[in-house]
Amino acid sequence: MEITAVYYLIPALIMFCCGVYGFITRKNMIAMLISLELMLNAVDINFVVFNRFLYPEQMEGMFFTLFAIAIAAAETALAIAIIINIFRAAKNIDVRSLNEMKF
Amino acid sequence: MDYSQFLAMKQEIALLVVFLLVFLYDTFMPKSTQKALPAFSIILMLLATAAGFCSHCLGSDTTVVAFAGMYETSAVIAAIKGILNIGVVIVLLQSIKWANGESMLMRRGEFYELLLVTLFGMYLMISARHFLVFIIGLESASLPLAAMVALDKNRYESHEAAVKYILTAVFSSAVFMMGLSFVYGLTGSLYFENIYFALTNQLNMLLVIAIAFVISGIGFKLSLVPFHLWTADVYQGAPTSVTSYLSVISKGAAAFAFLVILAQVFGPVYSKVWEWMLYALIILTITVGNLFAIRQRNMKRFLAFSSVSQAGYIMLGVIAMNAMGMAAMMYYILVYIFSNLAAFGVIGAIENATGKVSMDDYRGLYKTNPRLSVAMMLAMFSLAGIPPFAGFFSKFFIFTGAINQGSVAIYVLVLIALINTIISLYYYLLVVKAMFISEEECVIGWFRSSFSERLGLWITVGGILLLGLVSCVYSSLLNLAEVSPMNMYFMS
Numbered sequence: 001m002e003i004t005a006v007y008y009l010i011p012a013l014i015m016f017c018c019g020v021y022g023f024i025t026r027k028n029m030i031a032m033l034i035s036l037e038l039m040l041n042a043v044d045i046n047f048v049v050f051n052r053f054l055y056p057e058q059m060e061g062m063f064f065t066l067f068a069i070a071i072a073a074a075e076t077a078l079a080i081a082i083i084i085n086i087f088r089a090a091k092n093i094d095v096r097s098l099n100e101m102k103f
Numbered sequence: 104m105d106y107s108q109f110l111a112m113k114q115e116i117a118l119l120v121v122f123l124l125v126f127l128y129d130t131f132m133p134k135s136t137q138k139a140l141p142a143f144s145i146i147l148m149l150l151a152t153a154a155g156f157c158s159h160c161l162g163s164d165t166t167v168v169a170f171a172g173m174y175e176t177s178a179v180i181a182a183i184k185g186i187l188n189i190g191v192v193i194v195l196l197q198s199i200k201w202a203n204g205e206s207m208l209m210r211r212g213e214f215y216e217l218l219l220v221t222l223f224g225m226y227l228m229i230s231a232r233h234f235l236v237f238i239i240g241l242e243s244a245s246l247p248l249a250a251m252v253a254l255d256k257n258r259y260e261s262h263e264a265a266v267k268y269i270l271t272a273v274f275s276s277a278v279f280m281m282g283l284s285f286v287y288g289l290t291g292s293l294y295f296e297n298i299y300f301a302l303t304n305q306l307n308m309l310l311v312i313a314i315a316f317v318i319s320g321i322g323f324k325l326s327l328v329p330f331h332l333w334t335a336d337v338y339q340g341a342p343t344s345v346t347s348y349l350s351v352i353s354k355g356a357a358a359f360a361f362l363v364i365l366a367q368v369f370g371p372v373y374s375k376v377w378e379w380m381l382y383a384l385i386i387l388t389i390t391v392g393n394l395f396a397i398r399q400r401n402m403k404r405f406l407a408f409s410s411v412s413q414a415g416y417i418m419l420g421v422i423a424m425n426a427m428g429m430a431a432m433m434y435y436i437l438v439y440i441f442s443n444l445a446a447f448g449v450i451g452a453i454e455n456a457t458g459k460v461s462m463d464d465y466r467g468l469y470k471t472n473p474r475l476s477v478a479m480m481l482a483m484f485s486l487a488g489i490p491p492f493a494g495f496f497s498k499f500f501i502f503t504g505a506i507n508q509g510s511v512a513i514y515v516l517v518l519i520a521l522i523n524t525i526i527s528l529y530y531y532l533l534v535v536k537a538m539f540i541s542e543e544e545c546v547i548g549w550f551r552s553s554f555s556e557r558l559g560l561w562i563t564v565g566g567i568l569l570l571g572l573v574s575c576v577y578s579s580l581l582n583l584a585e586v587s588p589m590n591m592y593f594m595s
Contacts (some may be wrong), residue, residue, distance in 0.1 A: 016281060023274060032270060039277035046284035046484050055291040064235050064293060068280060071242045078246055082265045087143045089259050098263050101336045 005053035008045060016042035029083050029093040033076060040072040108169040109174060113158055114184050115226050117151040121221040131210030139206035139212065141199040141555075146217045148195060152188040155181060166372045166588050172294060173233035177448025179587040180229055182580065183359050183433055190352045190440040191222060194563060197448045198344030199555040201456050206257055214254060215452040217247040218348065225356035229363065233291040234283055236275075237360070244356065245272045245324065248349060253296070255408040264340025270321060271333040277413045285313035286368075295367045314369055315376050318384070321364070326358040331411050335395075338407035341570070344452055346448035348401055355436040358417045362429065363422060366592040375426060382516060388415030389523045397530045399510040402450050402460050406443070406528070409486060412527060413439055416498065418522060421507045422513070424593050430584035431497070434577050435474045438497040441566030442485035447561045449479040459547060467545035468538040476538040476550070485567045487531040487586045488524055493571035498524065498576060 022035030027061050044065045051061025087093050109116070125144045129137075159179070168179040195215075201209050220243060227240030249272060253265030257363040289295060289310055290301035304312070319330060326334040338346045369377055392412030399405040418441070420432025452475060454460055484492035502517050552560075571575055584590070 023270075028501075029266065029270075036270070036273045040280070043277060043280040043284050045283070047287060050284065050288040054288060060235075060293050061287055063288075064238075067239065069234055070395060071238065071276075074242070074246060074278075075269070078249055079266075079273065081270045082249065082262065084132075085253060085256070085262045088264055089262050094295070095116055098266060100249070100260055100263055101339050 003047050008049040008053075010044045011043040014050070015039075015045070027094050027096055029086070032095065033079050033083070036079075037072065037076065040075075044047065044068055057095055111169040114151070114155045114181065115175075115223060115230075117154050118219060118223050118226065119149050121147040122216065122223065123213070125215050125219065129216065131288070136204055140215065141195065142220075145192060145195045148192050149187065152185060152192060152566060155185050155188060155370065157522070160548050162241050163190045168232070169243040170236075173236050174230050175232045175588075177588055179429070179433075179583045179589065180278055181582055183229060183355075183436075184226055186337050186380075186433065186437050186440065187222065187352055187356055187438075188487065190355065190444065191218070191242050191348075193440070193559055194344060194348045194352065196562070197444065197451055200380075200553045201306050201342065201344050201451065201511065204455070206255060210254060210256075212524075214251065214344075217251045217575050221247045221251070221510065222352070225352070225360075228356060228360040232367070233358075234286075234295075237364075238280065238283075239278065241279075241324070241360075245276070248272075248353065250583065251345045251348070252337060254345065255342045258340075260336070260340035262340075262341065264337045265332050266267055267340075268337045270506060271330075275320050275323030275330065278323075282313045282320060284315070285309055287368045287474050289313065295364075298368050299370060302369065306375055310372065311376055312371070317364070318367075318377060318380055320352025321361050322350065322384065325354060325361060325414050325418075327384045327414060328391045328411065329384075331388070331392070334411055335399075335404045335407040338410075339401055339403045343403065343447060343451040346406075347444055347451070350406065350441045350447070351443050353421040354410065354414060354417075355440065358414070358421070358432065358436065361418075362421045362432065363589070366424065366589060368434045370424075370587070378422065381418065382512065385415050385418045385422065385516060386519055388412065388418065389520055393530070395521050396527070397533075400462050402462055402465070402534075405534075406446060406450070406463065407503050409531070409565070410443065412523065413443075413486070413512050414502060415523075416520065419501050421549060422516070423505045423508045425547075426503065426584040426587070426593060427449060427507055427581065427588070427589050429589065429593075430581040431500040431504035433584070435497040437491040437501060437576070438570055441563045442482050442492075442494055443479055444568060445482035445560060445563035446532070448556060448563060449482070450558045453547060454562070456550040456552065457558075458545050460536060462537055464546050465534065465537045466543045470482075470551045471545045471547060475560075479563055480535050480566050481532040482568050483534050487528045489528075491568075491571065493567050493569075496571040500563040515531075569592060 019024055019035045021040030025034055026032045047061040047065045090097055124147055128143055168175050202214055224240045224244030227236055231237035231240055249265050249269040252268050253261055255261035290298045292298055323330040389412050392408050396405055396408035416430055417435055420428045485492040488494045488498040503512055505517050
């Protein structure tokens with residue numbers, strides 16, 4: 001059986017959708033952050049697969065992925081720092097408790 | 104590699120020098136001199152702005168392309184960066200009192216460093232002609248902003264706003280990058296120019312999805328309506344200086360980057376794919392922003408929804424897709440910087456003196472603080488677009504630019520925008536009514552705002568009064584737009 005691009009793209013799409021679903025339904029902020037990571041990693045897979053299978057003569061997608069990984073790490077570090085701040089102030093990390101400000 | 108191409112990035116280099124000097128000052132100067140840090144950074148920022156305008160006047164910044172086409176700067180781009188610089192100087196001026204206050208004692212330098220880094224990211228966003236550079240700019244413009252929102256460690260709202268901001272920002276950039284990956288799969292390049300030519304005779308479902316993802320990703324940054332839910336909470340929770348920065352500078356840069364992407368990347372499929380998306384977004388943004396602004400009592404939330412609807416008006420300059428629309432958009436952003444910063448200047452002055460941010464506290468303000476009330480009134484008139492003030496002219500030009508595009512749908516769109524201007528008049532005048540007409544005893548006593556706050560207000564009020572009447576501002580922007588290299592991407 002030959003492995004074509006579709007075999008990578010479908011799982012990447014499923015990962016992305018799982019990430020969106022998790023981001024919307026999860027109540028724990030760390031779990032939301034993990035869902036965001038899923039989405040970002042799905043993007044990385046997409047780029048690498050498009051590069052490898054469709055445009056193998058250039059490395060543009062691979063380089064984009066490298067940068068995207070670094071950016072995702074920076075985002076996670078900052079988000080974790082802010083969540084720790086919230087935990088110190090409110091003693092929990094449930095998103096439902098973030099309701100001081102609304103409408 | 105030819106290292107001399109770095110010299111093409113004049114304004115970025117100037118900004119980096121400012122950043123490094125501020126950083127070194129913050130780290131190595133003795134504690135007794137730290138109080139001068141805000142003034143130091145303002146002077147440096149002023150110098151950088153002046154240097155940007157000087158290199159423009161000397162004519163040295165004709166269109167320059169560097170790094171194999173990844174970076175481009177031209178007279179229009181230099182002008183929009185100059186406009187952002189002016190806004191930053193005013194924001195810094197208005198934030199001096201807050202930055203020298205008790206709660207910021209340990210973190211004064213961080214505010215300035217983070218602010219300068221985000222500005223650098225916005226410069227990259229505007230100048231990028233390759234999506235890798237654009238993403239780096241976008242992230243370095245939005246991540247430090249989350250840290251700035253969380254800067255007020257003693258207030259719980261600040262943390263809550265920061266969480267809401269960082270989660271939506273990461274979500275939106277993930278959606279944006281997913282769209283980019285589809286674009287890459289379709290065209291095989293991340294250069295704006297290559298994508299533009301690859302798209303000229305291509306239309307399929309994947310492209311529509313990709314463009315929808317890209318538009319929604321930037322729509323989050325611009326707080327267009329289906330993606331605006333973070334705006335009010337973040338604006339309310341963030342420190343007032345950060346809020347004013349977020350609402351004018353960040354929004355202006357994102358709007359211009361949006362125009363560049365839509366024109367230079369997705370230009371060929373304008374009428375086929377994204378024109379109707381933008382119609383829906385603009386109508387929703389203007390209307391929903393206005394309707395929600397009516398019921399707000401907190402001044403910062405009120406200005407948040409007002410800025411949502413203003414973003415809709417700015418988008419009219421994008422959908423026009425002609426040089427006049429671009430010039431009108433730049434002019435709109437300039438005027439918006441002055442009028443919104445005047446409003447935030449008054450709010451910040453009152454908050455610093457009394458800690459009050461509710462509209463109900465503003466009742467009878469005219470009796471105790473007549474000058475502040477007049478400044479606020481001018482800001483509201485300008486935001487609403489009442490004739491002698493700059494806001495009227497910016498709205499007038501942006502409507503004209505949109506109508507020049509010529510289709511019937513645009514006429515309907517401009518009509519809806521006009522009707523919304525009348526709705527917006529109601530809630531802007533609510534503030535004026537509270538200050539001038541309400542008879543109750545004022546809860547805010549007389550106070551004297553600090554010199555920097557007064558200077559900032561004088562500058563912004565001067566801008567509101569003069570920008571509309573001094574016609575050379577708009578005409579020079581129009582001249583720049585007509586000779587800009589972006590012009591060839593606009594369809595006739």
